[in-house]
Amino acid sequence: MRTDQKTTAVATRGLTKRFGNRTAVEALDLRVPQGALYGFLGPNGSGKSTTMKMLLGLTRPSAGEIEVLGQRLTPASRGDLLPMIGSMIEAPPGYGHLTGWENMTIVRDMLGLSDSQLDRALATVRLRDHRDTLVRHYSMGMKQRLGIAMALAREPSLLILDEPTNGLDPAGIEEVRSLLVELAQTGVTIMVSSHLLDEIDRMATVLGILSSGRLIFQGTREELFKRSVPDLVIETPQPDRARALITGAVPGQGGVTVSGLDKEQTAEVVRRLVAADIDVYGVRRVQQSLEDVFMDLTGRGGLL
Numbered sequence: 072m073r074t075d076q077k078t079t080a081v082a083t084r085g086l087t088k089r090f091g092n093r094t095a096v097e098a099l100d101l102r103v104p105q106g107a108l109y110g111f112l113g114p115n116g117s118g119k120s121t122t123m124k125m126l127l128g129l130t131r132p133s134a135g136e137i138e139v140l141g142q143r144l145t146p147a148s149r150g151d152l153l154p155m156i157g158s159m160i161e162a163p164p165g166y167g168h169l170t171g172w173e174n175m176t177i178v179r180d181m182l183g184l185s186d187s188q189l190d191r192a193l194a195t196v197r198l199r200d201h202r203d204t205l206v207r208h209y210s211m212g213m214k215q216r217l218g219i220a221m222a223l224a225r226e227p228s229l230l231i232l233d234e235p236t237n238g239l240d241p242a243g244i245e246e247v248r249s250l251l252v253e254l255a256q257t258g259v260t261i262m263v264s265s266h267l268l269d270e271i272d273r274m275a276t277v278l279g280i281l282s283s284g285r286l287i288f289q290g291t292r293e294e295l296f297k298r299s300v301p302d303l304v305i306e307t308p309q310p311d312r313a314r315a316l317i318t319g320a321v322p323g324q325g326g327v328t329v330s331g332l333d334k335e336q337t338a339e340v341v342r343r344l345v346a347a348d349i350d351v352y353g354v355r356r357v358q359q360s361l362e363d364v365f366m367d368l369t370g371r372g373g374l375l
């Protein structure tokens with residue numbers, strides 16, 4: 072695998088992780104474009120955290136290759152790459168018995184950063200006024216933001232954030248969301264995971280969707296929308312007779328509803344209803360929501 076560092080921040084080929092005989096992540100070909108805000112979606116247990124840990128060299132892949140910022144990730148290259156990658160995996164990392172600032176100094180000392188870098192990162196996540204408060208007195212949103220500041224202080228080229236909106240109320244979610252959009256505008260590539268589509272879809276420039284360890288979609292929101300199959304709603308006072316004639320029709324909306332029909336199939340259904348002398352009051356197409364497309368793709372298995 073050879074990708075251009077200028078265009079691709081993360082690329083994997085056949086990335087696989089097995090735990091015993093269970094495959095948690097299977098043959099992923101991820102491509103996170105440079106400068107993207109990549110939304111990494113999937114239901115609980117679909118393999119998001121495991122994948123992100125492999126991208127950071129925290130877990131060894133069972134098979135496959137990873138390239139980060141144009142370099143193959145290996146135990147030898149990891150040391151060179153990590154200073155360029157900020158991350159927060161599974162839970163915000165701050166120690167409760169230390170202040171926000173004291174937590175930041177741990178990162179400073181580990182990476183040889185300056186106080187002004189810490190200060191800038193705290194300002195970006197709007198925690199400067201709370202730098203001297205003990206982290207155990209922080210709200211969940213403040214802890215998440217401190218975690219992001221700890222990842223940001225090194226001025227990374229790539230940010231990998233695992234569910235940074237987990238446990239936040241709508242205002243907290245909105246705050247993290249606008250922070251990520253702001254950061255992405257400065258040119259940082261951001262890969263952010265969530266099990267909730269609506270937390271991510273509007274801000275992400277590219278979406279990757281996992282289901283049971285497999286990447287079932289990768290592309291833009293518009294491309295995801297193209298997977299949408301409109302529902303056909305047929306208004307009729309004789310829904311039972313109509314259902315007997317149309318495979319897959321379900322009762323609803325003043326008649327029956329059937330999904331996944333193209334134009335020719337729609338015409339055929341209407342012909343059949345008319346031939347059977349069923350009264351048709353109206354026929355209309357209803358666009359599936361992005362949420363429905365997502366549900367169909369992930370097999371309605373998760374909490375999505």
Ligand SMILES: Nc1ncnc2c1ncn2[C@@H]1O[C@H](COP(=O)(O)OP(=O)(O)OP(=O)(O)O)[C@@H](O)[C@H]1O
Pocket residue numbers: 090095113114115116117118119120121122266
């Ligand atoms: N260390 C481990 N040992 C065994 N199985 C594991 C381990 N880590 C993860 N798994 C399994 O791998 C699968 C994927 O887990 P992972 O945590 O990556 O999912 P996730 O998408 O991050 O889920 P969530 O939304 O709940 O955070 C799950 O079935 C999980 O039980």
Ligand SMILES: [Mg+2]
Pocket residue numbers: 119120121161233
């Ligand atoms: Mg997880």
